[in-house]
Amino acid sequence: MSNTPKAKNCNNWYASWFDTPYYHILYKDRDYTEAQLFMDNITNYLNLPDNAKILDLACGKGRHSIYLNQLGFDVTGADLSENSIAEAKQFENDTLHFCVHDMRQPFSGLQFDAVLNLFTSFGYFDDDQDNLKTLAAIRDSLGEYGFGVIDFLNAQQVIDSLVPQETKTVDGIDFHIKRFHIDGNIYKEIDFEDQGCAYHFTEKVRAFTLEDFEGMMETAGIHLLEVFGDYKLHKYSPKSSERLIMIFK
Template sequence: MTHEIGDYKTYSLAGTDQEVRFITNVLNLSPGQSILDLYCGYGRHAIELAKQGFEVTGVDATQDFLDIAAQKAQEANVNITFTKEDMRELNYVQNFAAVINMFAAFGYFTDDENANIIKLVVKALQPNGLFLIDLLNRDWMVHNNLNRYWRHPSGEYVLTYKVELEKGIVTMKRQLINQVTGTKTQYQFVLRAYSLPEMVKIFRSSGLSVLSTYGGFDGRSYSSETPRMIILAKKNP
């Protein structure tokens, strides 16, 4: 389980175990079915899903994260395909029963590019496939501090985020520290924080129907007062 401290504690107290439990409950898939973890980071969710018998593919644009994910998957004795790829260039055709996109990994490009990513996700889904996306709740962010800190269970890696919001644009500064070597790798991202009506519009134009919207990994209903905006959608026939 990850450990989180500081002002971010109200945003996610769940940890990996509860997050994966939520993911498997809402997707309601059978072991052996295929899942794409889109921008998988260092594989927290992908590894746990693979342990449960799902066929998992992890895609991320950051090689450092993929290297960590591959190492941890090997230690966990699970077989996961990890691929370095820009989500704007996904090239899967009906490969997956579900695609998941966790922890604000969407919105880093122009509006047109972001909308096209959703179309590529739909293309990657099998008929009636499911898409689960976890987004920052823009309304909640206005009144809350989003800085966060994670320590990997092994203690080897620490990941910190500093987040600023202004006029719907989020600036996210991410730092990965190897506690053993002292190596620090820094990234800065700017992303577009979408409202729920905006996401519903993008989904509809891409061939997705929204099934449910949640405000947290505890399954609470979404509102302007919930820290997250987690949307479950289904590929239209």
């Protein structure tokens, strides 16, 4: 549609879609109980010290950062979305802070006991060098005894179970969703109308496999320590696991 309004005049889909209220409307019913269970499990597994410093990289509106802070950790939430960070900042306290930050850049002068990149917040960049920069930035943001965690989709399982087309109605808005896999990317096209305007957004994430991550981590000088396949930290299976959760340093 030539007259389709966009949230921003921006070449990067993630810088516009994630900054709209519609992104948060569409995903408002995500299972945060499951997310909290994962954060309980992963912080226990890492055996982080009391008051450990955690970076929640690509934190969105900060819901998970807030929960991690409630567990007793000193948390910094970082996200590219100015609107999301502006909303998250209302929850700041002495041990919870939020900032606008590009994940390709390390945190100057700050070192963390853990850097968590949760719920498929990796693989948005078209240029492989940008994905490598992100891994290097995580590496450089870790303290000497720090751990990195990337929680990614299990690409093969997602591709095998893609629902090609569906409509989700949330808050009176009909979101028409199409999904497909092409050229090593998993796409989700989202069309909807609201208040007389038609909108179109496309989500795209690289269909990285464990082998892809192993190659990138080797290039970035990162040591992969453990791989899990779900939020209960069960063993990873390429064909059946729901997630690809990697622990590294």
